[in-house]
Amino acid sequence: MLQTKPVYASFRSIGAYVPQKTLSNADLEKMVDTTDEWILKRTGIKERHIADEEEATSDMGAKAAELAIKRAGIDKEEIDLVLCATVTPDYFNMPSTACIISDKIGIKNVQAFDISAACSGFVYLLSVAKAFIESGMKKNVLLIGAEKFSSIVDYTDRSTCILFGDGAGAAVISATQNKEEAFIDIHASADGSYADFLVTPAPGSINPASQKVIDEGLNFVQMKGNETFKLAVKTLTKDVKEILKKNEVKAEHIPHFIPHQANYRIIKAVGDALKMREDQVVITVDKYGNTSAASIPMAINDIYESGRLQTGDLMLLDTFGGGLTWASALLPFAGETL
Ligand code: ACO
Numbered sequence: 001m002l003q004t005k006p007v008y009a010s011f012r013s014i015g016a017y018v019p020q021k022t023l024s025n026a027d028l029e030k031m032v033d034t035t036d037e038w039i040l041k042r043t044g045i046k047e048r049h050i051a052d053e054e055e056a057t058s059d060m061g062a063k064a065a066e067l068a069i070k071r072a073g074i075d076k077e078e079i080d081l082v083l084c085a086t087v088t089p090d091y092f093n094m095p096s097t098a099c100i101i102s103d104k105i106g107i108k109n110v111q112a113f114d115i116s117a118a119c120s121g122f123v124y125l126l127s128v129a130k131a132f133i134e135s136g137m138k139k140n141v142l143l144i145g146a147e148k149f150s151s152i153v154d155y156t157d158r159s160t161c162i163l164f165g166d167g168a169g170a171a172v173i174s175a176t177q178n179k180e181e182a183f184i185d186i187h188a189s190a191d192g193s194y195a196d197f198l199v200t201p202a203p204g205s206i207n208p209a210s211q212k213v214i215d216e217g218l219n220f221v222q223m224k225g226n227e228t229f230k231l232a233v234k235t236l237t238k239d240v241k242e243i244l245k246k247n248e249v250k251a252e253h254i255p256h257f258i259p260h261q262a263n264y265r266i267i268k269a270v271g272d273a274l275k276m277r278e279d280q281v282v283i284t285v286d287k288y289g290n291t292s293a294a295s296i297p298m299a300i301n302d303i304y305e306s307g308r309l310q311t312g313d314l315m316l317l318d319t320f321g322g323g324l325t326w327a328s329a330l331l332p333f334a335g336e337t338l
Helices: 025-029 036-043 057-072 097-104 118-134 192-197 211-215 225-246 264-273 292-305
Strands: 008-017 022-024 047-049 081-085 111-115 140-148 166-176 185-190 256-259 314-321 325-332
Touching: 008 057, 008 118, 008 292, 008 325, 022 025, 025 036, 036 264, 047 166, 057 097, 057 140, 057 166, 057 292, 081 097, 081 118, 097 111, 097 140, 111 118, 118 140, 118 166, 118 185, 118 292, 118 314, 118 325, 140 292, 166 292, 185 225, 192 225, 225 264, 225 314, 225 325, 256 264, 256 292, 292 314
Parallel strands: 081 111, 081 140, 256 314
Antiparallel strands: 008 166, 022 047, 140 166, 185 325, 314 325
16 A cells, blocks of 8 residues: 655744834833833833834735745745734735735735634644645645734723734745654634633624724723733643643753743743743843734744744744633744754
8 A cells, every 4th residue: 555654844934024113111101191110010011113004914924924935945836825813904804914915925826814813823823734734735834923903002091002013923834754843732722701801892793883983992902901911821831831741841941932922921920830941931022012913923033033043943832812812832943044
């Protein structure tokens, strides 16, 4: 009988795009009743980047995607699936941002769609790419996490406007027969009973666009910050401990722990619970704020561009967001070092 060798998913390349304009804590002090000291102490954020008015989520996603394809060393014609994770799509109904990005970067006639899992979006995408590749359906999957979060933030609400920023990250996930390069494991989960912790009430089937939506600011993100914070620390710690235990990997052997960048205190609490050293934990929340689905690929890109991420290095990803959703992943970086 003909024996075929198994095919695995491998993380081939990373790219990111960060808008030029910055919004500092000092700028926010002039907009709402807050202080640089409060923001820094409670969140660890110093500044965030904000897209220009005419710059769409797809524009940022396309720039990150082009870089990721170039760094993967493949032609765009070799991409056979385009997936975008975003909660700030160009259009709320259709077309999908993945379709628009595909068009902007000249990828024609391939399957393209978005997923919505808030901050967990990029790790969710990794699990989708893994399934498509390991089933033999696709060979090179382009993943994009892109957010223009500023488009759903109420800049008169001090409890949310200090947290979020804009940006995009992208990766190419390719088929390999080399087990050393393969994703090790991904856990992705959700609990919709906490849906009201993080919600953008409109527009949608419950609250279609109307004067009421505008008057009541229902088009802006609303968050039960403190409740989300507590659940995030608990869930992330449990999830990471489980994925490490299941795969018999010790936390001290992880060179790069790359958590979702929502709040420095959450990252510190999870890192401490795992007894991680400071040099293992990747922090970008100080300069980008929370960029939702873009946060993890932007953080991977940061350590790639600074030369910290080397071929074969193990990455532990961990994320939590609206839905509620959460996910963790254990995988080596299979791309070439910059
Ligand atoms: N400046 C000054 N004071 C403020 C501000 C501000 N910007 N925002 C809130 N406060 C006040 C509150 O009004 C409150 O005052 P009170 O005690 O007089 O009532 C006080 O500060 C404490 O408020 P808390 O909400 O309890 O503050 P907390 O320490 O929880 O920090 C924060 C708030 C930063 C939002 C935190 O809860 C957090 O980071 N939550 C988790 C966010 C997260 O992980 N989200 C998930 C991912 S996001 C996604 O999926 C899109």
